[in-house]
Amino acid sequence: MINQINKTISAVVEIARGMATIMKHFFREPITLEYPEKKPELGERYRGRLALLTNPDGSDICLGCMTCQKVCPCVDLIQIEKEGKEVKEFTIDIGRCIFCGNCTEACPKGALVMTKEFELADYSRNTLVYDKKALTLSPEESEKWKSRT
Amino acid sequence: MFDLSFTLNDIFAFIWPVIPFIGVAALLVFVVIFLVLMERKVLAWLTIRKGPNRVGPGGWLQTFADAIKLLFKEDIMSSETNKILFTLAPIVVFAPVMVIYGLMPFTEHLVAINLAVGLFLVFALSSLTTVGIVLAGWSSNNKYSLLGGMRSAAQAISYEIPLVIAVLSIAVLAGSLNMIDIVKAQGGGIFTWNMWPAFIGFIVLFICCIAEVNRIPFDLPEAESELVSGYNTEYSGMKFALFFLAEYAAMFIISVLIVTLFLGGYTSPLGFYLTQIPALIHIEQAFWLVAKVYTIIFTIIWIRATLPRLRADQLMAFSWKFLLPMALGNLVIVSVIKFLGQL
Numbered sequence: 349m350i351n352q353i354n355k356t357i358s359a360v361v362e363i364a365r366g367m368a369t370i371m372k373h374f375f376r377e378p379i380t381l382e383y384p385e386k387k388p389e390l391g392e393r394y395r396g397r398l399a400l401l402t403n404p405d406g407s408d409i410c411l412g413c414m415t416c417q418k419v420c421p422c423v424d425l426i427q428i429e430k431e432g433k434e435v436k437e438f439t440i441d442i443g444r445c446i447f448c449g450n451c452t453e454a455c456p457k458g459a460l461v462m463t464k465e466f467e468l469a470d471y472s473r474n475t476l477v478y479d480k481k482a483l484t485l486s487p488e489e490s491e492k493w494k495s496r497t
Numbered sequence: 498m499f500d501l502s503f504t505l506n507d508i509f510a511f512i513w514p515v516i517p518f519i520g521v522a523a524l525l526v527f528v529v530i531f532l533v534l535m536e537r538k539v540l541a542w543l544t545i546r547k548g549p550n551r552v553g554p555g556g557w558l559q560t561f562a563d564a565i566k567l568l569f570k571e572d573i574m575s576s577e578t579n580k581i582l583f584t585l586a587p588i589v590v591f592a593p594v595m596v597i598y599g600l601m602p603f604t605e606h607l608v609a610i611n612l613a614v615g616l617f618l619v620f621a622l623s624s625l626t627t628v629g630i631v632l633a634g635w636s637s638n639n640k641y642s643l644l645g646g647m648r649s650a651a652q653a654i655s656y657e658i659p660l661v662i663a664v665l666s667i668a669v670l671a672g673s674l675n676m677i678d679i680v681k682a683q684g685g686g687i688f689t690w691n692m693w694p695a696f697i698g699f700i701v702l703f704i705c706c707i708a709e710v711n712r713i714p715f716d717l718p719e720a721e722s723e724l725v726s727g728y729n730t731e732y733s734g735m736k737f738a739l740f741f742l743a744e745y746a747a748m749f750i751i752s753v754l755i756v757t758l759f760l761g762g763y764t765s766p767l768g769f770y771l772t773q774i775p776a777l778i779h780i781e782q783a784f785w786l787v788a789k790v791y792t793i794i795f796t797i798i799w800i801r802a803t804l805p806r807l808r809a810d811q812l813m814a815f816s817w818k819f820l821l822p823m824a825l826g827n828l829v830i831v832s833v834i835k836f837l838g839q840l
């Protein structure tokens with residue numbers, strides 16, 4: 349009998365504590381982020397889509413040294429075509445990229461950066477293969493990224 | 498010669514019998530539409546979410562959108578079901594709930610069917626709902642539905658006994674089974690409420706009522722994680738809407754019942770009415786009732802946000818080993834209080 353009463357009292361106390369905790373939540377701001385209207389705040393080192401930086405005069409920083417291709421864990425993800433000393437074509441298949449960031453760390457010139465762009469959904473795999481034109485940032489944007497690192 | 502000149506009273510006498518039925522039906526639908534939204538919103542706020550916020554301003558039209566969707570949905574009936582019982586079940590669930598609305602005193606005069614044994618009829622009718630749920634479970638020809646129906650029957654039988662014994666203490670206190678008399682007996686403000694002498698009964702009735710309307714933590718008949726959706730798994734379209742309507746209508750009416758029996762019904766908790774004009778007193782009575790009812794409903798939603806579902810054996814043991822002795826003890830205490838009060 350005493351045991352029963354003790355159990356009842358402790359159960360009531362515990363339920364009351366639980367309900368008090370839930371009541372505290374009632375006055376909290378919802379943690380829901382309404383995504384398409386409100387974008388999440390991304391961290392400083394967020395690893396989004398890869399991009400190529402340019403010099404202030406618009407010329408490439410990339411030398412075409414192929415280091416990024418060597419460190420990339422996804423086989424032949426990055427493809428570089430050279431014509432003499434000039435980098436003619438630079439393609440990255442974003443559809444297969446695992447966003448590891450190895451290439452940005454390995455690049456001796458710091459030409460590759462990971463932007464904060466993450467809305468990369470597309471209708472076909474082919475459109476996810478970004479060529480040099482799509483990857484290269486404008487000189488102004490490049491300055492912003494350079495000053496950040 | 499016929500006298501063709503109608504007085505206002507004649508017209509009123511002609512319309513009066515029809516008004517309660519229209520009123521009850523309108524009230525029921527209005528209440529349910531608001532209640533579904535309120536539950537979703539409050540439950541969201543209690544769990545740090547936002548709840549429906551897309552349809553209409555702040556999501557307040559979400560239930561209308563859901564209702565329209567349910568109206569236009571295809572009414573699917575699988576080939577192996579018992580067609581007659583399958584169609585009958587939602588009606589059997591819904592009809593008693595609607596009648597109970599007519600029995601409840603919303604204000605002093607706003608009670609559609611004022612019976613001397615109103616309280617008795619309320620519990621007789623609320624038991625009928627379970628028959629409909631068992632019918633739905635059995636006629637669906639689906640193991641989940643059947644299990645849900647069986648659980649509902651077991652649960653309703655177990656919880657009806659402490660429920661009725663707890664209500665019996667109210668009959669002892671008020672000396673009547675008429676709902677209006679029960680309310681009038683506790684009309685002298687917050688300290689004359691039946692809640693104080695029959696406090697244990699109030700707790701027992703509250704728990705049993707949550708179990709009767711199959712709400713968390715007693716939602717075994719429609720446990721999503723175990724039985725898909727329980728007895729209404731096979732239902733769609735308007736038939737499902739009827740179940741849904743009945744469930745929320747029952748939740749509202751069970752709150753009205755708790756308020757009427759234990760919390761002074763439509764009377765003011767202050768002991769006097771704020772307004773002195775007779776016409777406004779009715780509005781004030783309705784206001785007090787609605788305020789109390791929504792406090793109870795908020796508590797029910799709050800409990801839903803807090804507690805997990807009981808196991809089937811825990812459910813049974815809780816009713817038979819705990820609630821029933823408590824209800825009987827409460828009846829003894831209340832009887833003694835009543836006896837001493839009459840000395």
